[in-house]
């Protein structure tokens with residue numbers, strides 16, 4: 212995997228390519244989006260190599276021939292990648308460093324696409340954000356697990372779309388790879404060549420379906436089928452513990468903010484509503500057993516607003532946020548949400 216990523220980056224930097232193929236996830240850049248983009252770009256690269264191999268048996272290729280490159284784009288600015296703690300965790304366990312990845316602000320994507328005969332694959336989304344609208348004319352493939360939304364659908368009629376409501380986009384990515392592999396090789400060849408891809412797809416399905424939890428009811432029969440397929444390749448010694456352990460490690464990684472600065476914490480789980488940025492972060496506070504729940508809650512709210520709620524300098528704090536609370540196992544869970552303008556999110 213690293214070999215492919217390093218070679219791709221090298222060709223991109225030295226402009227040593229014929230055409231650019233981009234695989235890009237949605238701007239939450241969560242595990243599903245990131246893994247879908249990395250694995251599918253890696254597959255497209257592998258697929259093109261297989262086709263080249265078959266061709267070169269018949270044709271003598273010039274050594275200098277430039278080939279297409281296949282780049283997974285993590286749809287977040289490089290400085291914000293640290294906020295995606297479960298993504299950094301999973302990639303780290305597979306020895307994938309952020310220096311070999313391409314983030315959306317690393318290159319002028321518009322320029323990259325405009326100068327070449329480029330193709331874009333959208334994974335884990337099919338409705339483009341305003342700032343990604345320029346991708347639309349280049350989209351040749353879509354793989355998404357959200358319900359079909361045709362508002363603003365401006366893609367070419369020839370664009371291939373795989374849209375099916377399942378728990379995790381990685382399920383559809385794995386299925387598409389199986390389907391496309393069959394005509395050029397055996398359907399297991401890609402997964403055998405890149406076991407890291409099988410594992411990352413498996414991990415993401417486990418996290419997104421909460422280990423196929425019946426309570427959360429996110430997994431569909433298709434997710435289960437692909438999970439079992441991936442496990443037939445991974446062959447864990449103890450399936451149940453393997454899944455449970457993965458879920459626990461990934462959930463812990465997602466909520467592990469110990470490495471983040473205060474400014475990064477505000478940007479983690481940031482929701483963007485139009486031009487308004489809404490940072491939220493849940494925290495646990497030990498419940499105070501005195502007074503009524505309402506008073507108790509108001510007291511905590513006051514303490515928090517004094518102690519931990521730093522509004523940007525010169526701004527009027529009043530009416531800018533709200534605190535939602537509830538009790539859980541003796542702890543009060545409080546969710547603070549504050550409305551800040553863009554400059555307020557910078558240290």
Ligand SMILES: [Mn+2]
Nearest residue numbers: 243244335380
């Ligand atoms: Mn998803």
